[in-house]
Amino acid sequence: MMFRSLRRAARAAAALGACAALTTVGPASPAQASTPPLPHLAITGSYVTGVSSGGFMASQLQVAYSGTFQGAGVIAAGPYDCGQGNVIGFEACDLGIGLPVLEQQAVTWAAQGRIDPVSNLTGKPVYTYHGTLDPVVNAALSDAGVAFYQHFGARTSYHNWDPAGHSWVTPYGPVACSFTSAPFMNNCFDDPEREMLTAWLGRVNAPNTQVPKGTLTHFDQNAYVPGGFGPVYAMDTTGQVYVPPSCAAGQPCKLVVALHGCLSGQYLLGDEFAEWGNLDTYADTNNLVVLYPEAIATALPVNPQGCWDWFGYNGPDFAVRSAPQMTAVTNMVHALGG
Numbered sequence: 502m503m504f505r506s507l508r509r510a511a512r513a514a515a516a517l518g519a520c521a522a523l524t525t526v527g528p529a530s531p532a533q534a535s536t537p538p539l540p541h542l543a544i545t546g547s548y549v550t551g552v553s554s555g556g557f558m559a560s561q562l563q564v565a566y567s568g569t570f571q572g573a574g575v576i577a578a579g580p581y582d583c584g585q586g587n588v589i590g591f592e593a594c595d596l597g598i599g600l601p602v603l604e605q606q607a608v609t610w611a612a613q614g615r616i617d618p619v620s621n622l623t624g625k626p627v628y629t630y631h632g633t634l635d636p637v638v639n640a641a642l643s644d645a646g647v648a649f650y651q652h653f654g655a656r657t658s659y660h661n662w663d664p665a666g667h668s669w670v671t672p673y674g675p676v677a678c679s680f681t682s683a684p685f686m687n688n689c690f691d692d693p694e695r696e697m698l699t700a701w702l703g704r705v706n707a708p709n710t711q712v713p714k715g716t717l718t719h720f721d722q723n724a725y726v727p728g729g730f731g732p733v734y735a736m737d738t739t740g741q742v743y744v745p746p747s748c749a750a751g752q753p754c755k756l757v758v759a760l761h762g763c764l765s766g767q768y769l770l771g772d773e774f775a776e777w778g779n780l781d782t783y784a785d786t787n788n789l790v791v792l793y794p795e796a797i798a799t800a801l802p803v804n805p806q807g808c809w810d811w812f813g814y815n816g817p818d819f820a821v822r823s824a825p826q827m828t829a830v831t832n833m834v835h836a837l838g839g
Contacts (some may be wrong), residue, residue, distance in 0.1 A: 550574030553758030557811030567621035584812025632665025
């Protein structure tokens with residue numbers, strides 16, 4: 502793991518030089534008040550992934566904005582609109598009991614223009630990861646998510662054999678494979694990120710395991726949130742974005758949106774999701790920009806664990822295009838050029 506320390510040291514030095522230190526931030530940190538907007542880049546395709554609540558949100562974004570996202574990666578999560586407006590509602594998805602209802606709901610909303618046409622999902626690559634020791638999302642729920650995409654003709658890849666806890670699995674995870682504990686990044690001695698990127702792109706170059714070539718910086722997340730203030734919708738005032746030098750110089754690049762899980766936002770973990778998540782390493786060698794939107798814990802709306810809104814704490818329209826968090830994330834994607 503020495504090279505991860507080298508990457509961290511180089512990243513910190515670059516941030517200090519730019520007067521934009523990457524530190525843990527809160528809901529409205531004055532130190533981040535002058536953060537810049539996102540750069541406009543030559544983005545040629547956008548993909549979305551996430552873990553736990555971020556995995557549910559990734560599925561919501563892929564389905565609701567299927568004209569924007571070319572593929573999805575759903576990690577430790579279940580099918581689209583599984584929450585049904587209630588944090589315990591996802592139990593109805595267990596064993597696939599609610600799957601036809603969710604499929605018909607998507608068809609109805611598409612016909613009403615509330616989400617993009619479900620026909621857009623045909624042929625889109627969707628990678629799903631589920632650990633056999635996940636105590637939060639059971640196998641039937643993950644299976645239902647895969648079946649949802651298959652119903653609409655998506656091209657699915659499913660990794661469901663690791664003895665992993667509820668986590669984002671990465672070769673650099675500090676948590677043992679079978680555990681479910683902070684920072685929810687586990688090491689199962691394999692590379693799901695390579696699998697996911699290969700499912701999306703067809704082939705990928707080997708990752709950069711030395712000091713990072715690109716730069717991870719904060720950006721003004723408020724600028725993309727409806728109403729201009731993220732905490733109103735349990736979003737942080739800043740997000741993070743990793744841009745390799747090739748992309749910053751104007752070369753065509755793909756965009757990966759990566760959504761953290763509950764209890765895993767930068768307000769708790771700083772840049773650890775980017776540091777250990779194994780996406781920036783591939784970004785350097787494959788012309789990828791990685792966008793890290795950020796959620797936070799709030800009393801109102803009721804979101805004590807800093808989860809993404811996959812069950813309706815921001816209101817009943819959480820799974821359609823008008824949802825405030827999904828609107829904010831897609832505004833970020835479009836600002837980058839996606």
